[in-house]
Amino acid sequence: MYQIALGDELAGYTVIDGASIAPPFVNSTVYFTFSGDPFVQEHIDIQLKGTSAQIAAALATLELVIQRSLLYDHAAYGSPQYLRCKTEATADDYYTPITEVFLAANPAGYLTQPVGSKVVTLHYTRPNYFDGPKTNLPLTGRGGTDVTTGYPLVNHTDSGAGDGSTALIKKADVLTGLPAPLRIEYTFNVGGAAACKDIFVGVYHHPTYDGDAPFFFYYDDLAGGADTADGSAIEGNYKTISWTSTAWEVFTYGLVDLGDIDVLNGASYRPILHLFSTHAYDDLYFRVQVQRFSQVLFVSEPVYSPPGYGYLLLPPIQLPPNYLLREEALAKVHIYIYALRQSGALTSIDIDCLTLFPLHYAATFNGFINMSYLETLVDDSHRNRFCVWNATTEGETVCQARVGGPLLLFPGSNSRLFFYCTNASNLMPITYLATLKATYRPRGRLL
Amino acid sequence: MTLNVTIDNRDFSSPPLRPASFMVDRLTWSAFGGPDQGVLLATAPVDKLFEFTSLLRCPVMVNDQEAQPVWWGYVSKITILFTKVQFTISLEDLYNRVNVKYAFVSPDNRAADESETGFAEHTRSTAEYGSREIVLHRKNIDDDFALNLRDTFLEISALPRLVLSPLQDDRVAQIKLDCQGWFHTLDWVFYENLEGFYANHGPGPGSLAFGDGSTSYVAQSFLPGAAVDVKYAYLLLRKVGSPTSNLSVQIRDDSGGNPNAVLATSQTVAGSTFPQYNYTWQRFEFASAYSLSAGTRYWLVIDPNTSSGANYYQLRTDENCSYYQDNQYGKRYSGGAWGYIPSITDPGSRPDLMFRVVCVTDTGDQITAIAAAGDQFFTKITEISSGVSASPYRVHGYSCFEEITNLMALGTSNQRLILADVNPQRHLAFYEQPDPAIPTVYMDSGGRYFTRYMKVLKPYHPPVGQFAILSGVDRLAMPFDRLRAPSCFVDHVDYRPPL
Numbered sequence: 001m002y003q004i005a006l007g008d009e010l011a012g013y014t015v016i017d018g019a020s021i022a023p024p025f026v027n028s029t030v031y032f033t034f035s036g037d038p039f040v041q042e043h044i045d046i047q048l049k050g051t052s053a054q055i056a057a058a059l060a061t062l063e064l065v066i067q068r069s070l071l072y073d074h075a076a077y078g079s080p081q082y083l084r085c086k087t088e089a090t091a092d093d094y095y096t097p098i099t100e101v102f103l104a105a106n107p108a109g110y111l112t113q114p115v116g117s118k119v120v121t122l123h124y125t126r127p128n129y130f131d132g133p134k135t136n137l138p139l140t141g142r143g144g145t146d147v148t149t150g151y152p153l154v155n156h157t158d159s160g161a162g163d164g165s166t167a168l169i170k171k172a173d174v175l176t177g178l179p180a181p182l183r184i185e186y187t188f189n190v191g192g193a194a195a196c197k198d199i200f201v202g203v204y205h206h207p208t209y210d211g212d213a214p215f216f217f218y219y220d221d222l223a224g225g226a227d228t229a230d231g232s233a234i235e236g237n238y239k240t241i242s243w244t245s246t247a248w249e250v251f252t253y254g255l256v257d258l259g260d261i262d263v264l265n266g267a268s269y270r271p272i273l274h275l276f277s278t279h280a281y282d283d284l285y286f287r288v289q290v291q292r293f294s295q296v297l298f299v300s301e302p303v304y305s306p307p308g309y310g311y312l313l314l315p316p317i318q319l320p321p322n323y324l325l326r327e328e329a330l331a332k333v334h335i336y337i338y339a340l341r342q343s344g345a346l347t348s349i350d351i352d353c354l355t356l357f358p359l360h361y362a363a364t365f366n367g368f369i370n371m372s373y374l375e376t377l378v379d380d381s382h383r384n385r386f387c388v389w390n391a392t393t394e395g396e397t398v399c400q401a402r403v404g405g406p407l408l409l410f411p412g413s414n415s416r417l418f419f420y421c422t423n424a425s426n427l428m429p430i431t432y433l434a435t436l437k438a439t440y441r442p443r444g445r446l447l
Numbered sequence: 448m449t450l451n452v453t454i455d456n457r458d459f460s461s462p463p464l465r466p467a468s469f470m471v472d473r474l475t476w477s478a479f480g481g482p483d484q485g486v487l488l489a490t491a492p493v494d495k496l497f498e499f500t501s502l503l504r505c506p507v508m509v510n511d512q513e514a515q516p517v518w519w520g521y522v523s524k525i526t527i528l529f530t531k532v533q534f535t536i537s538l539e540d541l542y543n544r545v546n547v548k549y550a551f552v553s554p555d556n557r558a559a560d561e562s563e564t565g566f567a568e569h570t571r572s573t574a575e576y577g578s579r580e581i582v583l584h585r586k587n588i589d590d591d592f593a594l595n596l597r598d599t600f601l602e603i604s605a606l607p608r609l610v611l612s613p614l615q616d617d618r619v620a621q622i623k624l625d626c627q628g629w630f631h632t633l634d635w636v637f638y639e640n641l642e643g644f645y646a647n648h649g650p651g652p653g654s655l656a657f658g659d660g661s662t663s664y665v666a667q668s669f670l671p672g673a674a675v676d677v678k679y680a681y682l683l684l685r686k687v688g689s690p691t692s693n694l695s696v697q698i699r700d701d702s703g704g705n706p707n708a709v710l711a712t713s714q715t716v717a718g719s720t721f722p723q724y725n726y727t728w729q730r731f732e733f734a735s736a737y738s739l740s741a742g743t744r745y746w747l748v749i750d751p752n753t754s755s756g757a758n759y760y761q762l763r764t765d766e767n768c769s770y771y772q773d774n775q776y777g778k779r780y781s782g783g784a785w786g787y788i789p790s791i792t793d794p795g796s797r798p799d800l801m802f803r804v805v806c807v808t809d810t811g812d813q814i815t816a817i818a819a820a821g822d823q824f825f826t827k828i829t830e831i832s833s834g835v836s837a838s839p840y841r842v843h844g845y846s847c848f849e850e851i852t853n854l855m856a857l858g859t860s861n862q863r864l865i866l867a868d869v870n871p872q873r874h875l876a877f878y879e880q881p882d883p884a885i886p887t888v889y890m891d892s893g894g895r896y897f898t899r900y901m902k903v904l905k906p907y908h909p910p911v912g913q914f915a916i917l918s919g920v921d922r923l924a925m926p927f928d929r930l931r932a933p934s935c936f937v938d939h940v941d942y943r944p945p946l
Contacts, residue, residue: 306926
């Protein structure tokens, strides 16, 4: 090993072995554990040589690592403590966060310290991986090709020029052995009184497919209702669906055709219905069904459609449902949306887009403070932290509660990042703009 | 992690040093009152053990390492263990205000009227521990029996009762304090409110025709003792013939012992729906509850809205004049003047009507009034406006605690529960359960609670009274998921620190 260090990027690292080591640290031996478990327990023998005061100072430095690790656990410190390893001079640094850290020493260690040496053992638990250096990701899509300086996102996707709410990360740009942690910087880019409240992020991956067509259903992809041309609707049209019933009724449905079902690849998606205009009903419920023509393959639980919302989040569905042998081509399926108005009164809903929002890796940022012009949501799945950069003071703050797991890039795959945002009135304005930057850290099991 | 226990004197002054320090064995919190139960343990030299008996009803405060209050309440039971003896002293059986409600025995040995002795108080005990009331219910006893029962029971129960039990094995000298939150002290006092429901159910004989061409209106006076809002009135009515009019009742003020100006008029009731041969209670509702002032006589007046010698109405009167408010009576308007209702069985008396006047108030106001009635230790009570109305009349024989918890379960006009908390300064606050569609607490995959500001909540600062969801999965989508996966309401938390 060329170098081993402990610490973090905020407070710096202490080299405990190899290049640039400083007294009283002499060398260290890491006893790596190899297993398939998500976490492993290991220890490092650290040799110290110097004056008693130098050794005491070194021990204090190691204790500080422990204290910062505890503080991070209680959200009182901004970074985990890392074990940083560099295999050769020209190699990249690799990091693994350490927790449950404690120091031990030879029982007779207190006798050797006054004469200038001590061996201590640092015990810790770490996830069973190492993360590499932060690496910029070129983003491609309707807003440009291989953009690294800020990819333009629009809050909807349709055939309009540049109208894309997704960005592609090509598999050639991601070199990782394990699913790699993603860091996104999402800058809200609408001036004036506009405000960004909730942000939805999802990551889709596929070994070869790099398009965005299967995920969006427009007025002409959805059955039923009456279509009206309107320049302010997604794809220039919205669909009005009306019914009068006290029972569950078919609201609309769309076909996932042979080519698309293969692309969807058995993953989970959250159908998001974009409402062209809000409704005022307080007894309206929706559910989603996956059907193969009339054969029902899956029925979701119902969700409530709150009045005044410009969108509806339906329960996740797997497409195609269940795991199949994949020896034949997958059958096409229909995605049915059912609706129930409890009162049975005449109900009329305007929609313009149904999105299959990927959930394989996904997070929702539920805003309790609205983001304004040029404020940036930063979500770092490597450090398991997120924040908002305030545009005027350039300070960090927190505006959202994050729900969801880490955002990762699957190895050997194209990854497409999906975004939607809402405003303070719980609408999903299709003209909202944002700028996206993305980085990742390659992740591997072995150094 | 260390939790520090402080026990003050009963009068909330700080004591000299206690001869032992207590460890927390268990703490619980409830969304319906805040700190709920606590168990504290300590060891002490045998010769100091019995000094701890003086801690009964003393205020307890548990603080964390940062001196933040964690739990607070009072000592409700003390258990001392040493060698083979268990010594227990408790507030459970302590009562220092005693009332006996009883059914009187008549000379022929039949149960006659019901009566009560009124509360007798052991003032030394109430000064020391606060009022702890009990009402004893007995049948077939006489006045003297009831009074002696009350006084003997009071003398026996006014001071803490001691229980000594032998133990099989030798025990290390140990003190165990069972503690309760201050909200429980509302259970120490009974609540009664005779205002808001004015009624006479007789059972005297009597009836009166009206709307028959002879009597135009019939009225009954009543006297609210507190400001209340009348919402409903009931009268025992039947029809004679086939009247088709719509009846209403009025609230009128008084002028010289007669009904005067109309203050409020109820919605109408179709007289055709009344039964022909038997009397039934007919309900009249005021669209908006009308406010009545305390200490002012009002008249409940029924307007038949018809005058026919063949098709009219009849109502039940009470010639026994049973209505409990003195000098309140019925009147009828006949021949252009108000006069007393005639009595066949007792000519010259002033018969009442059989009637009910039901008043309603906001249940939040009622909770505040009941809490104020049961308040012995709170420094402040913050009220809530629930938007829900109900009658404030209470003669159920329930404690303030029971009455309040019943009303809290009734909830608000948003169909959410009413919650209560007592803060470290013993400020009792009632508030509406938060919106389930907006969880304020998240649980991560490690089972830890944290706020939406990413502040990790220590297990001894639990998010009681809040809604929580899982944060590690993106499968949940509030508020859309209120049917599919409703957020979890944290109504009670039980914490046992690692020893």
